[in-house]
Amino acid sequence: MSDADLLNAYNYDSFIPENFMPWMRFDESPPLGERAPDFPLWRLDGGETSLAQTLREHAYTVVEFGSFT
Amino acid sequence: MNEIADRYRDQDVGAIFLYTHEAHPGEFYPHLTSMAQKFSNARDLRDKLGVTRPILVDALDGACHRAYGSMPNMTWIFNKSGVPVYKSDWTDAASVENALQYFLGMKQRRRGGARLAPFHVERLDYRRQDREGFYAGLERNGPKAVSEFRAAFG
Numbered sequence: 275m276s277d278a279d280l281l282n283a284y285n286y287d288s289f290i291p292e293n294f295m296p297w298m299r300f301d302e303s304p305p306l307g308e309r310a311p312d313f314p315l316w317r318l319d320g321g322e323t324s325l326a327q328t329l330r331e332h333a334y335t336v337v338e339f340g341s342f343t
Numbered sequence: 344m345n346e347i348a349d350r351y352r353d354q355d356v357g358a359i360f361l362y363t364h365e366a367h368p369g370e371f372y373p374h375l376t377s378m379a380q381k382f383s384n385a386r387d388l389r390d391k392l393g394v395t396r397p398i399l400v401d402a403l404d405g406a407c408h409r410a411y412g413s414m415p416n417m418t419w420i421f422n423k424s425g426v427p428v429y430k431s432d433w434t435d436a437a438s439v440e441n442a443l444q445y446f447l448g449m450k451q452r453r454r455g456g457a458r459l460a461p462f463h464v465e466r467l468d469y470r471r472q473d474r475e476g477f478y479a480g481l482e483r484n485g486p487k488a489v490s491e492f493r494a495a496f497g
Contacts, residue, residue: 277404280404281403281404284364284404284405284409284413285364285365285374285375285376285403285405286364286368286374287368287373287374288368288487288491289366289367289368289488289491289492289495290491290494290495291495294366294415297409297413298412298413298414299409299412299413300412300414300417300430300432301412302412303410303411303412303430304410304411304427305427306426306427306428306429306430306463307426307427307428307461307463308426308427309424309425309426310411310421310425310426310427311410312425313401313402313406313407313410314402315361315399315400315401315407316378316382316399316400317397317398317399317400318382318385318386318389318398318400320382323399325399325407325425326425328357328359328399329357329421329422329423329424329425330423330425331357332355332356332357332423333354333355333356333422333423333450334355334356334357334420334421334422334423334428334443334446334447335356335357335358335359335420335421336344336347336348336356336357336358336359336418336419336420336439336443337358337359337361337418337419337420337421338344338358338359338360338361338396338416338417338418338434339361339363339408339411339414339415339416339417339418339419340360340361340362340363340366340415340416340434341362341363341364341365341366341384341385341388341415342365342372342384342385342387342388342391342392342483342484343365343366343367343368343369343372343384343480343481343483343484343488
């Protein structure tokens, strides 16, 4: 899948099963107990950080994934 | 989830909201096409829906979200080393708090000299269904979001 196709598929424009079902991949998510992959993330002021950097700040960190919609 | 963040902050527990993609795009909040739009929607999440936890925004292609299973409203708990110790395919505050209490209790047991080894457990938790509240949320996104969800799930 090209980068453009990935952007369009991930940011689907309609909530129809053929758009959202392919993304329901919880059973393929990283296992517990093993260091999980790191990714860049951005604060609301535009500053860049990363998931790993954020997790280092506390003994435990709760991460809720979601959006306005 | 905001209340849990407040309640456990002084026990060295952090909490963030990771902004992903628009799960139910509508006329008022259409699908994302730019990072500027994504930042704007994330600010609305803070200002209109009252998320008080720090919000971090994923890349436009959802690289982080996709790597973790891309469920629309999942929650993970990580330790300081970046190791996930809890993952839930849906967010339920009671389930999250139950897990936090267990992990914080485990720290205390270790401080008390207990020798502990990790093991895996699976459990089916239960969340309250609030269909009216959910549809009210969809209406914020626009009529298209309501009709598409109704068509998919009734």
